[in-house]
Amino acid sequence: MPDKDVSLATRVEITKKYAEAYEAASKKDKSRILDKVVEITGWNRDHARQQLRRRLRQPPGRATATVAVIDRRKNPGSKYSYDCLKILQRVWAVAGGICGKYLAASMVDWLDAMEATGDLVYGQDRYSQHVRDELLTISAATIDRHLKPLRDQDPIRGKSATKPGALLRNSISVRKAGDEIEAEPGFFEVDTVAHCGPTLKGEFARTVNFTDMYTGWVFTTAIRNNSQTHIVSAFEKFLEAVPFMVTGIDSDNGSEFINHEVLGWSAQKKIFYTRSRPYQKNDQATIESKNNHLVRRYGFYYRYDTPHQRELLNQLWPLVCDRLNYYTPTKKPIGYTTDAVGRRKRVYDKPLSPYHRLLAAGVLSPAQEAELAAYKASLNVVEIARKITSIQHRLIENAKEPTRRLERELEYAAAAAMPDAEWIKIDQRRARSA
Template sequence: MATKREITKQKAREYDRASKKEKGRILDELAATMGWSRANARRQLKAAGKRKGPASAVKRKPRPRTYGYDTLKVLQLVWTLSGEPCGKYLAPIMADMLESLERFGELKPVEDRLNDHVRGQLVAMSAATIDRLLKPAKDARYPDAVSSTRPGPLLRSEIPVRQALDEMEQRPGFLEIDLVAHCGHSLEGEFAYTLTATDVFTGWTENIAIKNRAHKWVVQAMTTVAKRLPYPMAGLDCDNGGEFINHALVGWAAERTLFMTRSRPHESNDNAHVEQKNGDIVRKSAFRYRYDTPAELSLLNELWGYVNLRKNLFLPTKKANGWRTTRSGRSTRTYDAPKTPFQRVIDSGVLSAQKIAQIEDLRRNTNPAGLTRNIVRLQQELIKAAKTKTLAFRNRVS
């Protein structure tokens, strides 16, 4: 823009002194150089002739703020009570979340700020604007962990490989599964794990904390996941860890006529759905501390009950639905509109009318802010329990 202004300023001086024929030539030349129409070129020359001093000295008048302090404070509270989702997931549920929080009386701290103008701004706010306004709060509110995955060569040849480029599942029931270690910064000794199971089609996610990654605990956790799902399980996809590639889990799947696949070694994108949940749910909710006692295991499972309920009923996700070719010829993923796992399950048509009524009643009678308060309470208990071990490890290392 500065270059355009300089060129236009120079041409404006020449334009003022030129004859009618020369003015036409200048307009044609400027329109071809800048990509403007002749009418716009004429307007730009006229404006440049009135400007004082060099083009670099021209200062644009700052645009007035669109969103005021009241809107920001209400947005921060809604974001906190809904579980701190990013803008692209908060924007689609803003109207429903405001309605739910008001119905349960959770917006009383900002009720004097929440007028019709603020409400309209919140509902119309784009995802990018939400992220931009919340960035200072996120920065003010907010160590790498080690991996415990070990290869399981047993039965590997009998389980087919599923790749990231394979076709997406078109019905609910196919789950990607993975384990996350709660080892802190050391793999020494025994510590808890969280099994994450997420449905590729609906995004419905269940988490179960287990004592260790022994085969019997993994099978027991998968049995619990199968009971909690609102629809039948159809298949499993896992990585190449020995906790999954074993006779116990393969036999469990065979008994239930579930087909089982595995990812390629060292290709985490083959399990992209569950890997995303590992970060968004497990690490975000339970952090990276060490949990290795029965009390901490109990706290984790209580935490996952509230986290899964909030995630499945209230927080939307996007789902890859195909590919498109960009203007440069590259292929890129396309995604559908954000929907909650609850909405995707209802829209799938696999539930009976009785089951639909049961889940809808559960959502209607669940206070999202109450879920968040319970999650924060349990997180504080976990942090308190892990504090002594974390300090002891730091002192030993130092």
């Protein structure tokens, strides 16, 4: 058995003593030397072998070592310049904090747009042709690694406000997860997101969110509540804002969508209307994803129940939609494959922005394409980012403290209604933990 009292300095001297003999020994003798070193030092064979080999690499004439050779991975330093990483942070902030895979795929668009607005100028503020070349070659994983310290914490969570609407449900076609994907733009999924904070009581704003299944094109607007009048008004705004023909809409089973007003509107506009299955989130996976990284990411989880807060939301959503539609890539599922152990795995296409997907679909006339291209060229992405940040700060200032206060009131009410036996159990748990 190895001596547990062998000091680190003794282990160092032992590796120095046996290192040269180990290097010159045959395979059989190397095994014997390793056995001896392991027996004396208590190391495992792999570590003992590393120490013997690395001891020989020490510079000649070095003073007597007093510590063991530490096995560390070599770090050659960053491949990218400091200027490149600083500009990367600026581009990422303007892009809305998107992931590395999407940022790498759209880097050319963001750099061109920021150069056009004068935010990036060669020879100023660390930006140069060399930095641009570095940014165009940086990988998605490297982007995520360098930007990880800058990512924000998730805000408070919200609640689900979907209530099934039995009226007319059986007369609407059901669209399920796994159904054939639409072959051209125009079929949208729609959902509402409740800005209720910690409770569904009272009146609060809702955001109506539309997403095209084929291109990922989004339209978002805030309404006062879930009444049929406001929902139909949001549908009208959506139809006017989308730059291509809307052929169909798919909703969940909420009563705000399954009613005579909405179905009468879709029939009048000759828009095919379908619904998902009750309690099956996967049937609307696209819009559920957008609810998270569009509405919740930009609008947070606070309670918005005043006209001023609703007005701020409606100033925010057009800016967010422009940035997502014209510059932010998305990826779409195109099939399945198997991984190394035979498990089924989703396959996605190359990330592209909804704007580029729409152009590639070939459904627009040359005049429409020119109009969209001119509108994209008129967008100042740096100004959009600045306005988004400003509106978000104003939303937080207006809603954060009232939402926290409402949370505390609910906690106090729940505590007051708690039976004495429950309080006794809580006190006992606190005493045990102390």
